Amino acid sequence: MPIKDPKGGLTREGRRFFARTEGAHLKPGVKGPANTPEKMRRKGSFLRRHFATLRGPLVDDAGKPTRLALSAHAWGEPVPRTLTAARKLAAKGSRLLDRYAKTKVTSKAPPAAKKRAVKKATRGGASAR
Numbered sequence: 790m791p792i793k794d795p796k797g798g799l800t801r802e803g804r805r806f807f808a809r810t811e812g813a814h815l816k817p818g819v820k821g822p823a824n825t826p827e828k829m830r831r832k833g834s835f836l837r838r839h840f841a842t843l844r845g846p847l848v849d850d851a852g853k854p855t856r857l858a859l860s861a862h863a864w865g866e867p868v869p870r871t872l873t874a875a876r877k878l879a880a881k882g883s884r885l886l887d888r889y890a891k892t893k894v895t896s897k898a899p900p901a902a903k904k905r906a907v908k909k910a911t912r913g914g915a916s917a918r
Contacts, residue, residue, distance in 0.1 A: 798863025
């Protein structure tokens with residue numbers, strides 16, 4: 790079985806290979822909607838890391854998408870072929886990370902701290918004292 794999925798990303802065997810050889814703890818991409826905080830964090834980080842600053846071309850000389858572009862497909866996103874499409878994916882990643890940050894503030898803090906955080910956010914972060 791191949792390590793790299795021809796449609797983008799790694800196969801299960803590929804994740805096992807990197808676990809054995811490098812001690813990596815790789816998980817498959819989040820294909821569906823990012824509806825939990827962990828999925829928001831993982832998908833948002835992936836999109837920002839790979840598409841905010843491109844580390845290579847999105848299409849090869851023959852016009853076929855490169856592995857960088859195909860990696861979006863492995864995460865359930867459309868395959869970007871232009872710089873504009875890649876920027877849209879990066880912007881989506883930023884929105885997911887913002888949503889994740891809001892869930893952390895509201896879910897982890899004790900009730901009094903939540904109220905202070907909301908008050909502080911609504912007045913722009915400046916203290917009124």
